[in-house]
Amino acid sequence: MTTIALQVNRRAVEISAEPRTSLADFVRDGLDLTGTHLGCEHGVCGACTVLLDGVPARSCITYAVACAGADITTIEGLDEDEVTTELRAAFTREHALQCGYCTPGMLVSARDLVLRLPDADERRIRVGLSGNLCRCTGYVGIVRAVQSVIEARRARNIAPLADGGRTILGPAGSGRATSGQNGPQPATQALAAASDSVAPGAIPDFTPATVLNQRFTLPHAPAKVFAMFDDVAGVASCLPGVSLKAPPTPERVEGAIRVRLGPIAASFEGAARVERDPATFSGRIIGIGTDQRSRSATQGEIRYRLLPLEGGAATAVELSIGYTLSGMLAQVGRPGLVRDLAKRLVAEFAGNLDRHLSGTAPGQATAAELSFWSMISEVLHARLVRMFGRVFTGKDGAE
Structure with a gap:
């Protein structure tokens, strides 16, 4: 391997x-x-x-x-690519797909033609698509679709890219020569290098690979909850597995989060920058960290917004949790399971926040290590209960 x-x-x-x-x-x-x-x-x-x-x-x-x-x-x-979006609409309009099996590859090749060709030359389009075979359409609709997109873009004064943006001759991928020290770093190494910097500007914005949305309520006024969120050390104490490495500043925090997934133990060390907007009771925490033992790296972003409930006596906390994970730990997560785990983690965080704001001692100390193994057991148990409930009652576990 x-x-x-x-x-x-x-x-x-x-x-x-x-x-x-x-x-x-x-x-x-x-x-x-x-x-x-x-x-x-x-x-x-x-x-x-x-x-x-x-x-x-x-x-x-x-x-x-x-x-x-x-x-x-x-x-x-x-999905969000401008040219591909136009091509998908054109394929639908020109009846350029039937069974659809060839369509993903056809769209990728057609996008390259739209970027490169100076005009909607039918012969050049047919030659360019000759390596993509379709058993259904006869190609007429496909060619028309590509022609229409090229014509529309050139009419909007969108010029073609010379050689489709290629700068080096050779087969696909030949421009990324890795010999010497000037070649690109593997993704995990680049992410790890970025997390080693301590400058606030070194924590970059990013587009999360996965985004989870959660919401919970607290029986406290929004202003009180927002003030609590300004207490970075206090918030960290409510998060399972989180510890601080240095006294936090209003804009920045350095720390670690310990995770155990079955036999895999990881400690992500890194830094985060903190942004707050008192006018809207909202904020963002964006961080980056690495675990040397599992050779895993992560970027994470938490966006929160506080909304008043019950005339301002309570607060709804809306969370958007985004992350990108690489390395060994990236291989074990499935989207549905991750959502269940996030829901339970947020529930524990909400309970700890409520106890902190109420000034009452928690029933048990916040876990020194975030154990996904025990959380997975709870999730699987809940799923089995729901599954057998549907089998024997025809409903979601209802009697």
Whole structure:
């Protein structure tokens, strides 16, 4: 097995794979990005086309280990892409898809043509798409769709990119030469290097790979809760597994969070910057950290907003929790399970906050280590109860 570190859809990823694993199998089986389809598995049909360092490439005949340090974009990573959005609308309008199996690869290749071609030349479009086979449409609608997008963009004075933005000759990915010290760092190493800096400006903004939204209520006025959030040490004491490494400042905090996932123990050390807006009772905490033992790295962002309830006597706390995780720990999470875990963690945090604000001693000390193993057991137990409740009663566990 070989550990491969790279960027996939703007997210740092590090996963072990066999040297013979294709990039297509790597993203489908390892990352659950099944929008990349497998057809011929010989590099002929184009269904598996992805972007490798911005250049269309056949992922079925590309070894994943050859992509270490590369930037991979699958069809899922183009959801917010302007050109792809226009192409999807054009494909629908021109009836350019039927079964849809070839469409992800077709869109990736068509996007490259829209960026490169100076005008909507039918012959050049057909040649450019000749490596993407479709058994349903006859290609007429596909060509019309690509033509319409090129015409519309040129009419808006959007000029083509010379060679589609390519700056170096050679096959897809050849521009990311890793020889010497000037080559790009693997994703996890780059993230770790960033977390070593202590300058406030070194904690960058980022686009989270996963965002979870949570909400809870507290029987305290918004002003009191907001003042509590200004007490960084007090808030940290309410979070399971969190400890501070140095006295916090109003804008910055340095600390660690200890996590145990089965046999894996990790201690993420890093720093965060704190932003607050008293006018709207809102704020943001954005941080970065690494765990040397598991070779994992993370970026995290917590946005919060406080809303008055019961005439201002209580507060609704709205949380948006975003994170990007790479390394060993990135391999164990499933979205549904992570949401359940986050919900339980937030519930524990809310209970600790309430006790802190009420001035009462908590029933038990905040856990010195965040144990996902015990939380997973609770989640699985709850899911089994719901499942058997539906089987035997036809309802969600109701009698």
